[in-house]
Amino acid sequence: xxxxxxxxxxxxxxxxxxxxxxxxxxxxxxxxxxxxxxxxxxxxxxxxxxxxxxxxxxxxxxxxxxxxxxxxxxxxxxxxxxxxxxxxxxxxxxxxxxxxxxxxxxxxxxxxxxxxxxxxxxxxxxxxxxxxxxxxxxxxxxxxxxxxxxxxxxxxxxxxxxxxxxxxxxxxxxxxxxxxxxxxxxxxxxxxxxxxxxxxxxxxxxxxxxxxxxxxxxxxxxxxxxxxxxxxxxxxxxxxxxxxxxxxxxxxxxxxxxxxxxxxxxxxxxxxxxxxxx
Amino acid sequence: xxxxxxxxxxxxxxxxxxxxxxxxxxxxxxxxxxxxxxxxxxxxxxxxxxxxxxxxxxxxxxxxxxxxxxxxxxxxxxxxxxxxxxxxxxxxxxxxxxxxxxxxxxxxxxxxxxxxxxxxxxxxxxxxxxxxxxxxxxxxxxxxxxxxxxxxxxxxxxxxxxxxxxxxxxxxxxxxxxxxxxxxxxxxxxxxxxxxxxxxxxxxxxxxxxxxxxxxxxxxxxxxxxxxxxxxxxxxxxxxxxxxxxxxxxxxxxxxxxxxxxxxxxxxxxxxxxxxxxxxxxxxxxxx
Numbered sequence: 001x002x003x004x005x006x007x008x009x010x011x012x013x014x015x016x017x018x019x020x021x022x023x024x025x026x027x028x029x030x031x032x033x034x035x036x037x038x039x040x041x042x043x044x045x046x047x048x049x050x051x052x053x054x055x056x057x058x059x060x061x062x063x064x065x066x067x068x069x070x071x072x073x074x075x076x077x078x079x080x081x082x083x084x085x086x087x088x089x090x091x092x093x094x095x096x097x098x099x100x101x102x103x104x105x106x107x108x109x110x111x112x113x114x115x116x117x118x119x120x121x122x123x124x125x126x127x128x129x130x131x132x133x134x135x136x137x138x139x140x141x142x143x144x145x146x147x148x149x150x151x152x153x154x155x156x157x158x159x160x161x162x163x164x165x166x167x168x169x170x171x172x173x174x175x176x177x178x179x180x181x182x183x184x185x186x187x188x189x190x191x192x193x194x195x196x197x198x199x200x201x202x203x204x205x206x207x208x209x210x211x212x213x214x215x216x217x218x219x220x221x222x223x224x225x226x227x228x229x230x231x232x233x234x235x236x237x238x239x240x241x242x243x244x245x246x247x248x249x250x251x252x253x254x255x256x257x258x259x260x261x262x263x264x265x266x267x268x269x270x271x272x273x274x275x276x277x278x
Numbered sequence: 279x280x281x282x283x284x285x286x287x288x289x290x291x292x293x294x295x296x297x298x299x300x301x302x303x304x305x306x307x308x309x310x311x312x313x314x315x316x317x318x319x320x321x322x323x324x325x326x327x328x329x330x331x332x333x334x335x336x337x338x339x340x341x342x343x344x345x346x347x348x349x350x351x352x353x354x355x356x357x358x359x360x361x362x363x364x365x366x367x368x369x370x371x372x373x374x375x376x377x378x379x380x381x382x383x384x385x386x387x388x389x390x391x392x393x394x395x396x397x398x399x400x401x402x403x404x405x406x407x408x409x410x411x412x413x414x415x416x417x418x419x420x421x422x423x424x425x426x427x428x429x430x431x432x433x434x435x436x437x438x439x440x441x442x443x444x445x446x447x448x449x450x451x452x453x454x455x456x457x458x459x460x461x462x463x464x465x466x467x468x469x470x471x472x473x474x475x476x477x478x479x480x481x482x483x484x485x486x487x488x489x490x491x492x493x494x495x496x497x498x499x500x501x502x503x504x505x506x507x508x509x510x511x512x513x514x515x516x517x518x519x520x521x522x523x524x525x526x527x528x529x530x531x532x533x534x535x536x537x538x539x540x541x542x543x544x545x546x547x548x549x550x551x552x553x554x555x556x557x558x559x560x561x562x563x564x565x566x
Contacts, residue, residue: 009289010289010290010316011288011289011291011448036449036454037449039472096373097357098373098375099355135450138455138487140452141451165316165449166315166449168416169417170451171415172370188531188535189534189535190534219531249469249472249474249505250471250505
Protein backbone atom coordinates (compact mmCIF):
# COMPACT_ATOMS: atom_id res chain seq x y z
CA UNK A 1 0.00 0.00 0.00
CA UNK A 2 1.14 3.52 -0.78
CA UNK A 3 0.29 6.11 1.89
CA UNK A 4 1.10 9.76 1.34
CA UNK A 5 1.38 12.26 4.18
CA UNK A 6 0.36 15.77 3.16
CA UNK A 7 -0.93 19.06 4.57
CA UNK A 8 -1.98 22.41 3.18
CA UNK A 9 -0.16 24.36 5.85
CA UNK A 10 3.55 23.93 6.41
CA UNK A 11 5.01 22.83 9.71
CA UNK A 12 2.00 20.85 10.91
CA UNK A 13 4.02 17.67 11.47
CA UNK A 14 4.02 15.71 8.20
CA UNK A 15 7.57 14.49 8.68
CA UNK A 16 6.92 13.63 12.33
CA UNK A 17 3.97 11.46 11.29
CA UNK A 18 5.80 9.91 8.33
CA UNK A 19 8.93 9.02 10.30
CA UNK A 20 7.12 7.72 13.36
CA UNK A 21 4.73 5.69 11.24
CA UNK A 22 7.69 4.19 9.39
CA UNK A 23 9.49 3.34 12.64
CA UNK A 24 6.37 1.86 14.19
CA UNK A 25 5.64 -0.41 11.23
CA UNK A 26 9.21 -1.33 10.30
CA UNK A 27 10.32 -2.83 7.00
CA UNK A 28 8.76 -0.06 4.92
CA UNK A 29 9.97 2.29 2.25
CA UNK A 30 9.89 5.95 3.24
CA UNK A 31 10.18 8.40 0.37
CA UNK A 32 10.74 12.04 1.33
CA UNK A 33 9.21 13.96 -1.56
CA UNK A 34 9.77 17.39 -0.01
CA UNK A 35 12.81 17.90 -2.19
CA UNK A 36 12.96 21.64 -1.47
CA UNK A 37 13.40 21.09 2.25
CA UNK A 38 13.84 17.37 2.96
CA UNK A 39 13.91 16.60 6.69
CA UNK A 40 13.12 12.91 7.20
CA UNK A 41 16.82 12.00 6.96
CA UNK A 42 17.62 14.34 9.85
CA UNK A 43 15.39 12.25 12.12
CA UNK A 44 16.34 8.84 10.72
CA UNK A 45 20.07 9.31 10.09
CA UNK A 46 20.16 6.74 7.29
CA UNK A 47 23.24 5.10 5.85
CA UNK A 48 23.29 6.36 2.25
CA UNK A 49 24.23 3.66 -0.26
CA UNK A 50 23.58 5.40 -3.51
CA UNK A 51 23.30 8.90 -4.93
CA UNK A 52 21.88 9.67 -8.34
CA UNK A 53 21.89 13.00 -10.11
CA UNK A 54 18.55 14.19 -11.51
CA UNK A 55 18.67 15.79 -14.91
CA UNK A 56 16.18 17.61 -17.07
CA UNK A 57 16.55 18.23 -20.79
CA UNK A 58 17.30 21.79 -21.80
CA UNK A 59 17.55 22.96 -25.42
CA UNK A 60 20.87 24.00 -26.88
CA UNK A 61 20.82 26.00 -30.08
CA UNK A 62 23.44 25.32 -32.71
CA UNK A 63 23.93 28.84 -34.03
CA UNK A 64 25.62 27.53 -37.17
CA UNK A 65 22.35 25.95 -38.23
CA UNK A 66 19.96 28.49 -36.69
CA UNK A 67 18.46 30.95 -39.14
CA UNK A 68 16.83 33.03 -36.39
CA UNK A 69 13.33 32.40 -37.69
CA UNK A 70 12.01 32.61 -34.14
CA UNK A 71 9.59 29.67 -34.42
CA UNK A 72 10.98 28.08 -31.24
CA UNK A 73 10.44 31.24 -29.17
CA UNK A 74 6.99 31.65 -30.64
CA UNK A 75 6.10 28.09 -29.67
CA UNK A 76 7.56 28.09 -26.14
CA UNK A 77 4.78 28.77 -23.64
CA UNK A 78 7.25 29.43 -20.85
CA UNK A 79 9.28 32.21 -22.50
CA UNK A 80 12.39 30.09 -22.12
CA UNK A 81 13.69 31.03 -25.59
CA UNK A 82 14.47 34.43 -27.03
CA UNK A 83 15.43 34.99 -30.65
CA UNK A 84 16.48 38.29 -32.21
CA UNK A 85 17.92 39.01 -35.65
CA UNK A 86 21.34 37.59 -34.76
CA UNK A 87 20.98 35.94 -31.41
CA UNK A 88 19.14 32.98 -29.93
CA UNK A 89 19.09 32.61 -26.14
CA UNK A 90 17.92 29.85 -23.81
CA UNK A 91 16.73 30.65 -20.26
CA UNK A 92 17.19 27.25 -18.66
CA UNK A 93 15.39 28.10 -15.42
CA UNK A 94 12.16 28.83 -17.30
CA UNK A 95 12.25 25.67 -19.46
CA UNK A 96 9.76 22.90 -18.64
CA UNK A 97 11.60 20.36 -20.85
CA UNK A 98 8.59 19.68 -23.07
CA UNK A 99 10.80 19.23 -26.13
CA UNK A 100 8.50 21.29 -28.37
CA UNK A 101 11.24 23.63 -29.63
CA UNK A 102 13.22 20.72 -31.10
CA UNK A 103 10.11 19.63 -32.99
CA UNK A 104 9.17 23.05 -34.41
CA UNK A 105 12.67 24.12 -35.48
CA UNK A 106 12.72 23.88 -39.30
CA UNK A 107 16.54 24.04 -39.41
CA UNK A 108 17.05 21.18 -36.91
CA UNK A 109 19.27 23.55 -35.00
CA UNK A 110 18.07 22.59 -31.52
CA UNK A 111 19.29 19.61 -29.57
CA UNK A 112 18.60 18.82 -25.95
CA UNK A 113 21.26 18.49 -23.33
CA UNK A 114 21.20 17.32 -19.75
CA UNK A 115 21.00 19.87 -16.98
CA UNK A 116 21.30 18.73 -13.37
CA UNK A 117 18.63 20.14 -11.06
CA UNK A 118 18.98 17.85 -8.08
CA UNK A 119 20.11 14.59 -6.54
CA UNK A 120 18.34 11.65 -5.04
CA UNK A 121 19.78 9.64 -2.18
CA UNK A 122 18.94 6.07 -1.35
CA UNK A 123 19.76 4.67 2.05
CA UNK A 124 18.82 2.41 4.90
CA UNK A 125 17.60 3.28 8.38
CA UNK A 126 17.04 0.26 10.62
CA UNK A 127 15.18 -2.29 8.53
CA UNK A 128 13.50 0.33 6.36
CA UNK A 129 14.61 2.02 3.19
CA UNK A 130 14.77 5.80 2.97
CA UNK A 131 14.86 7.68 -0.33
CA UNK A 132 15.00 11.45 -0.50
CA UNK A 133 15.69 14.11 -3.07
CA UNK A 134 17.41 17.46 -2.92
CA UNK A 135 16.61 20.26 -5.33
CA UNK A 136 19.66 22.36 -6.15
CA UNK A 137 19.57 25.88 -4.69
CA UNK A 138 18.22 28.34 -7.25
CA UNK A 139 16.44 25.71 -9.34
CA UNK A 140 12.74 26.53 -9.45
CA UNK A 141 11.17 23.20 -10.41
CA UNK A 142 10.98 20.43 -7.84
CA UNK A 143 8.61 18.17 -9.80
CA UNK A 144 11.22 16.24 -11.88
CA UNK A 145 13.15 15.46 -8.68
CA UNK A 146 9.96 14.24 -7.00
CA UNK A 147 9.28 12.02 -10.03
CA UNK A 148 12.75 10.52 -9.70
CA UNK A 149 12.22 9.85 -5.97
CA UNK A 150 8.95 8.10 -6.81
CA UNK A 151 10.66 6.02 -9.48
CA UNK A 152 12.22 4.14 -6.56
CA UNK A 153 8.85 2.90 -5.24
CA UNK A 154 8.97 -0.77 -4.38
CA UNK A 155 5.38 -1.97 -4.56
CA UNK A 156 6.13 -5.16 -2.65
CA UNK A 157 6.51 -3.02 0.46
CA UNK A 158 4.37 -0.59 2.35
CA UNK A 159 5.39 2.80 1.01
CA UNK A 160 5.14 6.08 2.91
CA UNK A 161 5.44 9.31 0.92
CA UNK A 162 6.27 12.49 2.85
CA UNK A 163 4.84 15.38 0.79
CA UNK A 164 5.91 19.02 0.62
CA UNK A 165 3.41 21.52 2.07
CA UNK A 166 0.79 23.32 0.04
CA UNK A 167 -1.63 22.18 -2.64
CA UNK A 168 0.09 23.01 -5.92
CA UNK A 169 2.02 20.94 -8.44
CA UNK A 170 4.71 19.40 -6.16
CA UNK A 171 1.97 18.09 -3.88
CA UNK A 172 -0.08 16.73 -6.79
CA UNK A 173 3.00 14.95 -8.11
CA UNK A 174 3.65 13.41 -4.69
CA UNK A 175 0.17 12.17 -3.82
CA UNK A 176 -0.76 10.99 -7.32
CA UNK A 177 -1.15 7.20 -7.30
CA UNK A 178 -1.40 6.86 -3.51
CA UNK A 179 -3.89 4.42 -2.08
CA UNK A 180 -4.53 6.69 0.88
CA UNK A 181 -3.51 10.15 2.01
CA UNK A 182 -3.10 11.28 5.61
CA UNK A 183 -3.66 15.01 6.01
CA UNK A 184 -1.80 16.35 9.00
CA UNK A 185 -3.24 19.52 10.47
CA UNK A 186 -3.28 21.51 13.67
CA UNK A 187 -6.46 22.72 15.40
CA UNK A 188 -5.98 26.40 14.55
CA UNK A 189 -7.64 28.74 12.03
CA UNK A 190 -4.62 28.47 9.68
CA UNK A 191 -4.63 24.70 10.02
CA UNK A 192 -8.32 24.51 9.16
CA UNK A 193 -8.14 26.94 6.25
CA UNK A 194 -5.32 25.03 4.59
CA UNK A 195 -6.89 21.66 5.42
CA UNK A 196 -10.01 22.65 3.48
CA UNK A 197 -7.92 23.41 0.38
CA UNK A 198 -6.05 20.12 0.69
CA UNK A 199 -9.34 18.21 1.06
CA UNK A 200 -10.60 19.79 -2.15
CA UNK A 201 -7.50 18.62 -4.02
CA UNK A 202 -7.81 15.05 -2.75
CA UNK A 203 -11.51 14.93 -3.58
CA UNK A 204 -10.71 16.10 -7.12
CA UNK A 205 -8.05 13.41 -7.39
CA UNK A 206 -10.34 10.78 -5.85
CA UNK A 207 -7.77 9.69 -3.31
CA UNK A 208 -9.24 8.42 -0.03
CA UNK A 209 -8.00 10.39 2.96
CA UNK A 210 -8.18 10.87 6.68
CA UNK A 211 -6.90 13.46 9.13
CA UNK A 212 -4.21 13.45 11.80
CA UNK A 213 -4.53 16.29 14.29
CA UNK A 214 -1.16 17.32 15.65
CA UNK A 215 -0.70 19.64 18.64
CA UNK A 216 -4.15 18.68 19.82
CA UNK A 217 -5.19 20.92 22.69
CA UNK A 218 -4.02 24.24 21.26
CA UNK A 219 -6.29 26.56 19.28
CA UNK A 220 -9.99 25.85 18.96
CA UNK A 221 -12.47 23.07 18.05
CA UNK A 222 -13.26 24.15 14.50
CA UNK A 223 -11.14 21.49 12.79
CA UNK A 224 -13.10 18.85 14.71
CA UNK A 225 -16.41 20.43 13.71
CA UNK A 226 -15.33 20.60 10.08
CA UNK A 227 -14.29 16.93 10.05
CA UNK A 228 -17.56 15.88 11.64
CA UNK A 229 -19.66 17.84 9.15
CA UNK A 230 -17.64 16.61 6.17
CA UNK A 231 -17.50 13.03 7.48
CA UNK A 232 -13.72 13.11 7.31
CA UNK A 233 -12.30 10.52 9.71
CA UNK A 234 -9.88 11.77 12.37
CA UNK A 235 -7.51 8.83 12.58
CA UNK A 236 -5.01 10.04 15.16
CA UNK A 237 -4.49 12.90 17.57
CA UNK A 238 -1.04 13.81 18.82
CA UNK A 239 -1.32 16.12 21.82
CA UNK A 240 0.68 19.27 22.21
CA UNK A 241 3.32 18.20 24.70
CA UNK A 242 6.53 19.93 25.51
CA UNK A 243 8.31 16.56 25.56
CA UNK A 244 7.27 15.74 21.97
CA UNK A 245 8.26 19.22 20.78
CA UNK A 246 11.63 18.95 22.53
CA UNK A 247 12.39 15.54 21.08
CA UNK A 248 11.52 16.84 17.62
CA UNK A 249 13.77 19.86 18.12
CA UNK A 250 16.65 17.47 18.87
CA UNK A 251 15.87 15.42 15.80
CA UNK A 252 14.62 12.40 17.76
CA UNK A 253 11.46 10.62 16.53
CA UNK A 254 9.24 10.62 19.63
CA UNK A 255 8.16 6.98 19.33
CA UNK A 256 11.76 5.98 20.13
CA UNK A 257 11.54 7.64 23.55
CA UNK A 258 7.82 7.08 24.07
CA UNK A 259 7.39 3.51 22.79
CA UNK A 260 3.73 3.35 23.88
CA UNK A 261 3.04 5.44 20.76
CA UNK A 262 4.19 2.65 18.44
CA UNK A 263 0.93 0.80 19.07
CA UNK A 264 -1.03 3.93 18.21
CA UNK A 265 0.76 4.29 14.90
CA UNK A 266 0.21 0.60 14.22
CA UNK A 267 -3.50 1.17 14.95
CA UNK A 268 -3.45 4.15 12.60
CA UNK A 269 -2.10 1.90 9.87
CA UNK A 270 -4.75 -0.75 10.60
CA UNK A 271 -7.42 1.96 10.38
CA UNK A 272 -6.10 3.04 6.99
CA UNK A 273 -6.18 -0.56 5.76
CA UNK A 274 -9.73 -0.90 7.04
CA UNK A 275 -10.77 2.31 5.24
CA UNK A 276 -9.20 1.14 2.04
CA UNK A 277 -10.88 -2.24 2.16
CA UNK A 278 -14.26 -0.49 2.14
CA UNK B 279 10.52 52.18 -2.39
CA UNK B 280 11.95 49.17 -0.54
CA UNK B 281 10.81 45.56 -0.34
CA UNK B 282 11.22 42.98 2.42
CA UNK B 283 10.29 39.31 2.05
CA UNK B 284 9.57 37.04 5.01
CA UNK B 285 10.60 33.49 4.16
CA UNK B 286 11.60 30.38 6.05
CA UNK B 287 12.43 27.28 4.06
CA UNK B 288 10.58 25.14 6.60
CA UNK B 289 6.85 25.65 6.91
CA UNK B 290 5.09 26.63 10.10
CA UNK B 291 7.92 28.64 11.65
CA UNK B 292 5.75 31.76 12.03
CA UNK B 293 6.12 33.77 8.81
CA UNK B 294 2.51 34.90 8.70
CA UNK B 295 2.33 35.71 12.42
CA UNK B 296 5.37 37.96 12.00
CA UNK B 297 4.22 39.52 8.72
CA UNK B 298 0.83 40.41 10.23
CA UNK B 299 2.55 42.16 13.11
CA UNK B 300 4.77 44.05 10.68
CA UNK B 301 1.60 45.23 8.91
CA UNK B 302 0.44 46.73 12.22
CA UNK B 303 3.83 48.32 12.90
CA UNK B 304 4.38 49.75 9.42
CA UNK B 305 3.44 53.36 8.92
CA UNK B 306 3.28 53.56 5.16
CA UNK B 307 3.53 50.12 3.58
CA UNK B 308 1.78 47.86 1.13
CA UNK B 309 1.25 44.26 2.19
CA UNK B 310 1.66 41.39 -0.29
CA UNK B 311 0.72 37.80 0.56
CA UNK B 312 2.84 35.78 -1.83
CA UNK B 313 1.91 32.43 -0.34
CA UNK B 314 -0.65 31.95 -3.09
CA UNK B 315 -0.86 28.23 -2.52
CA UNK B 316 -2.03 28.30 1.10
CA UNK B 317 -2.51 31.98 1.94
CA UNK B 318 -3.31 32.66 5.58
CA UNK B 319 -2.51 36.33 6.12
CA UNK B 320 -6.05 37.40 5.25
CA UNK B 321 -7.31 35.60 8.36
CA UNK B 322 -5.39 38.09 10.52
CA UNK B 323 -5.73 41.24 8.40
CA UNK B 324 -9.31 40.79 7.10
CA UNK B 325 -8.91 42.48 3.74
CA UNK B 326 -11.93 43.95 2.02
CA UNK B 327 -11.57 43.01 -1.62
CA UNK B 328 -11.79 46.00 -3.96
CA UNK B 329 -10.68 44.36 -7.18
CA UNK B 330 -10.53 40.75 -8.40
CA UNK B 331 -8.70 39.57 -11.49
CA UNK B 332 -8.65 36.15 -13.08
CA UNK B 333 -5.22 34.60 -13.31
CA UNK B 334 -4.60 32.80 -16.55
CA UNK B 335 -1.30 31.18 -15.80
CA UNK B 336 -1.22 28.41 -18.31
CA UNK B 337 -3.06 26.62 -21.07
CA UNK B 338 -4.76 23.27 -21.15
CA UNK B 339 -4.84 20.82 -24.07
CA UNK B 340 -8.23 19.73 -25.37
CA UNK B 341 -8.79 16.81 -27.74
CA UNK B 342 -11.65 16.96 -30.24
CA UNK B 343 -12.97 13.41 -30.11
CA UNK B 344 -14.62 13.76 -33.51
CA UNK B 345 -11.28 14.47 -35.18
CA UNK B 346 -9.06 12.20 -33.05
CA UNK B 347 -7.87 9.06 -34.86
CA UNK B 348 -6.36 7.60 -31.68
CA UNK B 349 -2.97 7.27 -33.37
CA UNK B 350 -1.24 7.81 -30.02
CA UNK B 351 1.38 10.32 -31.17
CA UNK B 352 0.30 12.92 -28.62
CA UNK B 353 0.61 10.42 -25.83
CA UNK B 354 4.01 9.32 -27.04
CA UNK B 355 5.39 12.87 -27.26
CA UNK B 356 3.82 14.27 -24.08
CA UNK B 357 6.54 14.44 -21.45
CA UNK B 358 4.08 15.01 -18.62
CA UNK B 359 2.05 11.81 -19.06
CA UNK B 360 -0.98 14.04 -19.37
CA UNK B 361 -2.84 12.03 -22.00
CA UNK B 362 -4.65 8.96 -20.73
CA UNK B 363 -5.04 5.64 -22.52
CA UNK B 364 -8.48 6.60 -23.76
CA UNK B 365 -7.20 9.95 -25.04
CA UNK B 366 -8.44 12.22 -22.30
CA UNK B 367 -6.29 15.08 -21.03
CA UNK B 368 -5.48 14.92 -17.33
CA UNK B 369 -5.76 18.58 -16.31
CA UNK B 370 -3.62 18.04 -13.22
CA UNK B 371 -0.74 16.66 -15.29
CA UNK B 372 -1.02 18.90 -18.38
CA UNK B 373 1.47 21.77 -18.31
CA UNK B 374 0.02 23.46 -21.39
CA UNK B 375 3.21 23.17 -23.44
CA UNK B 376 1.39 22.55 -26.74
CA UNK B 377 3.56 19.69 -28.04
CA UNK B 378 0.41 17.59 -28.58
CA UNK B 379 -1.05 20.30 -30.82
CA UNK B 380 1.92 20.23 -33.18
CA UNK B 381 2.40 16.48 -33.40
CA UNK B 382 -1.28 15.59 -33.98
CA UNK B 383 -1.67 14.67 -37.66
CA UNK B 384 -5.45 15.16 -37.47
CA UNK B 385 -5.29 18.65 -35.93
CA UNK B 386 -7.53 17.36 -33.20
CA UNK B 387 -5.78 19.05 -30.27
CA UNK B 388 -6.05 22.68 -29.33
CA UNK B 389 -4.91 24.68 -26.33
CA UNK B 390 -7.52 26.41 -24.26
CA UNK B 391 -7.13 29.13 -21.68
CA UNK B 392 -7.45 27.95 -18.12
CA UNK B 393 -8.16 30.04 -15.07
CA UNK B 394 -5.57 29.00 -12.51
CA UNK B 395 -6.54 31.34 -9.73
CA UNK B 396 -7.49 34.86 -8.76
CA UNK B 397 -5.53 37.94 -7.78
CA UNK B 398 -7.00 40.49 -5.40
CA UNK B 399 -6.41 44.07 -4.43
CA UNK B 400 -7.85 44.86 -1.05
CA UNK B 401 -7.86 47.35 1.75
CA UNK B 402 -7.19 46.49 5.35
CA UNK B 403 -7.13 48.71 8.40
CA UNK B 404 -3.34 48.52 8.22
CA UNK B 405 -2.98 49.55 4.59
CA UNK B 406 -3.58 48.24 1.10
CA UNK B 407 -2.92 44.61 0.33
CA UNK B 408 -2.21 42.57 -2.79
CA UNK B 409 -2.97 38.87 -2.50
CA UNK B 410 -4.14 35.88 -4.51
CA UNK B 411 -5.47 32.38 -4.41
CA UNK B 412 -4.15 29.70 -6.71
CA UNK B 413 -6.84 27.19 -7.60
CA UNK B 414 -6.16 23.97 -5.71
CA UNK B 415 -3.87 21.65 -7.63
CA UNK B 416 -2.74 24.23 -10.17
CA UNK B 417 0.81 24.87 -11.24
CA UNK B 418 2.51 28.16 -12.08
CA UNK B 419 2.41 29.56 -8.58
CA UNK B 420 5.58 31.52 -9.43
CA UNK B 421 3.77 33.47 -12.13
CA UNK B 422 0.94 34.31 -9.75
CA UNK B 423 3.46 35.49 -7.14
CA UNK B 424 4.97 37.75 -9.79
CA UNK B 425 1.49 39.14 -10.51
CA UNK B 426 0.88 39.83 -6.80
CA UNK B 427 4.21 41.63 -6.58
CA UNK B 428 3.38 43.70 -9.66
CA UNK B 429 0.04 44.64 -8.11
CA UNK B 430 1.77 45.59 -4.87
CA UNK B 431 4.24 47.74 -6.76
CA UNK B 432 1.48 49.59 -8.58
CA UNK B 433 -0.27 50.21 -5.26
CA UNK B 434 2.96 51.39 -3.67
CA UNK B 435 3.55 53.89 -6.45
CA UNK B 436 0.00 55.17 -6.29
CA UNK B 437 0.06 55.53 -2.51
CA UNK B 438 3.63 56.79 -2.29
CA UNK B 439 4.36 53.92 0.07
CA UNK B 440 7.98 53.51 1.09
CA UNK B 441 7.86 49.76 1.71
CA UNK B 442 6.30 46.51 0.46
CA UNK B 443 6.08 43.73 3.04
CA UNK B 444 5.96 40.32 1.37
CA UNK B 445 4.83 37.11 3.09
CA UNK B 446 6.47 34.18 1.30
CA UNK B 447 5.64 30.50 1.09
CA UNK B 448 7.65 27.59 2.51
CA UNK B 449 10.30 25.84 0.44
CA UNK B 450 12.92 27.17 -1.96
CA UNK B 451 11.27 26.47 -5.34
CA UNK B 452 9.54 28.63 -7.92
CA UNK B 453 7.07 30.60 -5.75
CA UNK B 454 9.79 31.40 -3.22
CA UNK B 455 12.25 32.40 -5.92
CA UNK B 456 9.55 34.67 -7.40
CA UNK B 457 9.01 36.16 -3.90
CA UNK B 458 12.66 37.02 -3.20
CA UNK B 459 14.13 38.16 -6.50
CA UNK B 460 15.03 41.84 -6.42
CA UNK B 461 13.97 42.56 -2.84
CA UNK B 462 16.11 44.66 -0.49
CA UNK B 463 16.16 42.27 2.45
CA UNK B 464 14.99 38.72 3.14
CA UNK B 465 13.95 37.92 6.71
CA UNK B 466 14.46 34.21 7.25
CA UNK B 467 12.30 32.99 10.14
CA UNK B 468 13.57 29.80 11.73
CA UNK B 469 12.92 27.67 14.80
CA UNK B 470 15.51 25.91 16.96
CA UNK B 471 14.88 22.40 15.67
CA UNK B 472 17.13 20.17 13.58
CA UNK B 473 14.79 20.66 10.64
CA UNK B 474 14.61 24.40 11.23
CA UNK B 475 18.41 24.69 11.16
CA UNK B 476 18.75 22.55 8.03
CA UNK B 477 16.06 24.48 6.19
CA UNK B 478 17.44 27.84 7.32
CA UNK B 479 20.78 26.98 5.76
CA UNK B 480 19.09 26.26 2.43
CA UNK B 481 16.94 29.41 2.65
CA UNK B 482 20.06 31.50 3.30
CA UNK B 483 21.82 29.87 0.35
CA UNK B 484 18.84 30.79 -1.79
CA UNK B 485 19.03 34.44 -0.69
CA UNK B 486 22.75 34.43 -1.45
CA UNK B 487 22.13 32.88 -4.86
CA UNK B 488 19.81 35.75 -5.75
CA UNK B 489 21.95 38.42 -4.06
CA UNK B 490 19.32 39.30 -1.47
CA UNK B 491 20.76 40.59 1.85
CA UNK B 492 19.64 38.21 4.63
CA UNK B 493 18.56 38.80 8.20
CA UNK B 494 17.46 36.02 10.59
CA UNK B 495 15.00 35.75 13.43
CA UNK B 496 14.56 32.70 15.65
CA UNK B 497 10.99 31.96 16.61
CA UNK B 498 10.09 29.90 19.70
CA UNK B 499 13.77 30.15 20.62
CA UNK B 500 13.24 28.79 24.14
CA UNK B 501 11.98 25.41 22.91
CA UNK B 502 15.61 24.37 22.54
CA UNK B 503 18.20 26.86 23.78
CA UNK B 504 21.17 24.77 22.63
CA UNK B 505 19.89 24.80 19.08
CA UNK B 506 19.25 28.54 19.36
CA UNK B 507 22.90 29.00 20.34
CA UNK B 508 23.93 26.86 17.39
CA UNK B 509 21.88 29.01 15.00
CA UNK B 510 23.43 32.17 16.44
CA UNK B 511 26.94 30.74 16.07
CA UNK B 512 26.18 29.63 12.53
CA UNK B 513 24.84 33.07 11.61
CA UNK B 514 27.83 34.83 13.18
CA UNK B 515 30.17 32.62 11.20
CA UNK B 516 28.27 33.39 8.00
CA UNK B 517 28.10 37.10 8.76
CA UNK B 518 24.30 37.13 8.98
CA UNK B 519 22.59 39.35 11.55
CA UNK B 520 20.22 37.66 14.03
CA UNK B 521 17.64 40.37 14.56
CA UNK B 522 15.60 38.75 17.27
CA UNK B 523 14.71 35.76 19.42
CA UNK B 524 10.97 35.37 19.82
CA UNK B 525 9.87 33.24 22.79
CA UNK B 526 7.28 30.50 22.63
CA UNK B 527 3.98 31.84 23.91
CA UNK B 528 0.50 30.32 23.51
CA UNK B 529 -0.78 33.87 23.07
CA UNK B 530 0.25 33.60 19.39
CA UNK B 531 -2.32 30.85 18.81
CA UNK B 532 -4.89 32.76 20.91
CA UNK B 533 -4.43 35.82 18.71
CA UNK B 534 -4.81 33.62 15.62
CA UNK B 535 -8.05 32.16 16.96
CA UNK B 536 -9.26 35.74 17.55
CA UNK B 537 -8.20 36.61 14.00
CA UNK B 538 -5.84 39.36 15.10
CA UNK B 539 -2.16 40.13 14.68
CA UNK B 540 -0.25 39.53 17.92
CA UNK B 541 0.86 43.15 17.80
CA UNK B 542 -2.75 44.21 18.20
CA UNK B 543 -4.07 41.37 20.38
CA UNK B 544 -1.28 41.44 22.94
CA UNK B 545 0.90 44.45 22.40
CA UNK B 546 2.61 44.11 25.77
CA UNK B 547 3.43 40.41 25.37
CA UNK B 548 7.06 39.31 25.10
CA UNK B 549 6.30 38.07 21.58
CA UNK B 550 4.98 41.43 20.40
CA UNK B 551 7.90 43.26 22.00
CA UNK B 552 10.46 41.07 20.30
CA UNK B 553 8.73 41.28 16.91
CA UNK B 554 8.87 45.07 17.41
CA UNK B 555 12.63 44.80 17.87
CA UNK B 556 13.00 42.72 14.70
CA UNK B 557 10.94 45.32 12.85
CA UNK B 558 13.30 48.09 14.02
CA UNK B 559 16.31 46.12 12.78
CA UNK B 560 14.70 45.70 9.38
CA UNK B 561 13.94 49.41 9.10
CA UNK B 562 17.51 50.24 10.03
CA UNK B 563 18.92 47.79 7.46
CA UNK B 564 16.63 49.37 4.87
CA UNK B 565 17.55 52.88 5.96
CA UNK B 566 13.92 53.87 6.55
